[in-house]
Amino acid sequence: GAVVSQHPSWVICKSGTSVKIECRSLDFQATTMFWYRQFPKQSLMLMATSNEGSKATYEQGVEKDKFLINHASLTLSTLTVTSAHPEDSSFYICSASASGTGVNNEQFFGPGTRLTVL
């Protein structure tokens, strides 16, 4: 149980284009989903927290107009990187949490999406 999928697993795009990444909880309802970014050999960096049906809460320094997050249902959240630039190239990872699946705050991670902006 507690499986989270992400799509696509990797994407290469041209500078200035927008990229959408999907995160799905496959066998549970995710009341909260999280979006992280990780640069090579660095720690996980939380970008934003989203709850179903409400606006995402962004971490300090993360531009909400550049990283659009939609959590339209209890099983799907999307992250759109708008007008992507080479410095946005990174490993984007989502995680999901649900009350009732076990210990409070337990998060299950998707496999990640590697974004390369040319």
Added chain:
Amino acid sequence: QKEVEQNSGPLSVPEGAIASLNCTYSDRGSQSFFWYRQYSGKSPELIMSIYSNGDKEDGRFTAQLNKASQYVSLLIRDSQPSDSATYLCAAPTGANNLFFGTGTRLTVIP
């Protein structure tokens, strides 16, 4: 002080030895703790959770929690080369979120 602190390592142990990974946390009210394993180029994978003082064993893994001293550790017995990864300690915030440590990189030498 960071909410969760780990020694970044690297920690190297020979195959078959016990690997000991440690983590301290600052919020005395934290009730649950998690250990994640992250292989290079992959996303983190939950391997252990613990929320009571004492030891919790799962196969070759043992998590230890000491709330009085505010530390949580992970022991890996009979370490295998496949255990080589970065291990992340995590503790909850008050906002249904987790603080992750920076991770300890473990290398098991054949």
